[in-house]
Amino acid sequence: MKDKKIANNIRTLRFQNGEMTQAELAEKVGVTRQTINALEAAKYSPSLELAFKIAHVFGVGLEEVFQYQD
Amino acid sequence: MKDKKIANNIRTLRFQNGEMTQAELAEKVGVTRQTINALEAAKYSPSLELAFKIAHVFGVGLEEVFQYQD
């Protein structure tokens, strides 16, 4: 999957959920702070599992967090 | 993301969409036939991008193809 055309609202959702920090979100989904940071910076897109976990933490559907533009 | 608890309906959706073969689906989403085969066999879960592409081919939402059981 060469081209990375997946956008996400992680940053926005973090602030909509009680000023959650990158570290807090990371801890809740079981990855490191750097991974969350890289995702917000869109350096790469997460695994499907991680995407599901993040959406779950925010209590929304996966497609409300990640959007694919084709 | 150690634990693989993502189920999918790829096989069912292939047959609901005009008897699409694994090779045809693979070609449409830009991966090899073996990758589709491995996904149907749930050997691993796909990247988020591949998941989006597959859902798009079937014209459904991502969560109608892949389900995360936590």
Added chain:
DNA sequence: TTTCTATGTAACATATTTTTTACATCACGT
């Protein structure tokens, strides 16, 4: 200013996903 917290970033290591190549079986049509 000093301290603390959140964040950005980079190099290297490990894990996971995907490709490539190859061979096997099964069903179907001829």
Added chain:
DNA sequence: ACGTGATGTAAAAAATATGTTACATAGAAA
């Protein structure tokens, strides 16, 4: 029987995601 298309499978390599460690900056608060 033979050829063909669809599928299952496997090993090794390539690509990508994630972890670890470490250092940097910016802002807030004291």
